[in-house]
Amino acid sequence: MLVRDETPSLYLYDEEYQATGIGKVVRQGFIALARLEDFATGVVKPHEKTLSGPKADRLELTKACRANFSPIFGLYSDPCCVQEALTWEIKKRVPDLEVMDDDGVVHRLWQVTDRTVFKKIRDMLDNKPLFIADGHHRYETALNYRNLRRDQDPDFSGKELYNYVLMYFANMEDQGMLIFPxxxxxxxxxxxxxxxxxxxxxxxxxxxxxxxxxxxxxxxxxxxxxxxxxxxxxxxxxxxxxxxxxxxxxxxxxxxxxxxxxxxxxxxxxxxxxxxxxxxxxxxxxxxxxxxxxxxxxxxxxxxxxxxxxxxxxxxxxxxxxxxPTRMSQVRDVANAGEKMPQKSTYFYP
Incomplete structure (x- = not known):
């Protein structure tokens, strides 16, 4: 059963796991809506090539269900770790959801409804590019679906929900942000x-x-x-x-x-x-x-x-x-150059 939240929210999302040779790792981020931007604007930057087949399948799924089933994994750079500092107090409370998956990864989720936090996080992300870590096919599908709906809608305003996509935002400077080969x-x-x-x-x-x-x-x-x-x-x-x-x-x-x-x-x-x-x-x-x-x-x-x-x-x-593994700095440098790596160049886990 799916229940719509009564108030606008974002969701703090931590993933804790054991990494070989490292020990316990906690990756921190948050889930929210991101406005879809064409790659040409430079706001959202891909780093890997995509295949036409998966995009066609995903477009048909989106047209049939009109829903995002899996968030895009987006990276931003914030050496000051503003989001982590803003949400440190919130994470002192018991998570709204905590579960361990079959791979032993512990997932923790906190709902946030404080609009002051929303604004500070938006301000922190203002003028920062977003790098797609995972979900290139899903993001391009979301763009294609937006374009399709836009062409069909004579009253298009830009505020329709199909102009946005569900995204998991994570700081590439976070110590828990690891890339595997x-x-x-x-x-x-x-x-x-x-x-x-x-x-x-x-x-x-x-x-x-x-x-x-x-x-x-x-x-x-x-x-x-x-x-x-x-x-x-x-x-x-x-x-x-x-x-x-x-x-x-x-x-x-x-x-x-x-x-x-x-x-x-x-x-x-x-x-x-x-x-x-x-x-x-x-x-x-x-x-x-x-x-x-x-x-x-x-x-x-x-x-x-x-x-x-x-x-x-x-x-x-x-x-x-x-x-x-490919280094995080290499992901950033290739994306900033407007280029794409070979397929399967990065593996962000979990």
């Missing part, structure tokens, strides 16, 4: 052999071979830590083709990426780990075209670090590429 698996390549690939990418990468036990969780974690260490100040990719060897591919020089992009492409996009993987290794090394990559031909994406090893060893996949 999405790993790539390759399958279905004809006549694939690992050794020629390693030789080919050696022109661009320093290749390190590390022996480990893929059946041992601690050994896999050591490889994960090593990948993270190598990626602290360089582009580092993990490559697993079976057996007991993990290869680390360390980009020799970021300037090498200039040859894979036109001069207008920002350095932020050229030097992303995922850009390096998709252009140098997948396209040039494995001959998987950018069009095939976008169609996810020969590619599967997984979020769990351990899963790629079993998928390669079982023969379901030929290769696994283990990734480091």
């Amino acid at each position: 999405t790993h790539r698996l390759v399958h279905g390549l004809q006549d694939f052999r690992l050794e020629p690939l390693l030789t080919s990418v050696g022109e661009y990468f320093q290749v390190e071979a590390h022996t480990f036990d893929p059946d041992d969780a601690e050994s896999r974690q050591q490889m994960r830590s090593l990948l993270q260490q190598r990626g602290e100040d360089k582009v580092a990719l993990g490559l697993y083709g079976g057996g007991d060897t993990l290869y680390l591919l360390i980009l020799k020089d970021k300037k090498l990426m200039d040859g894979f992009f036109d001069a207008k492409t920002s350095k932020a996009l050229r030097t992303l780990d995922v850009s390096v993987l998709h252009r140098v290794v997948l396209e040039k090394g494995l001959h998987i075209s950018l069009e095939a990559q976008e169609a996810q031909t020969h590619l599967t994406y997984v979020k769990n670090f351990d899963e790629p090893f079993s998928l390669v060893r079982s023969g379901q996949c030929q290769l696994a590429f283990l990734m480091n």
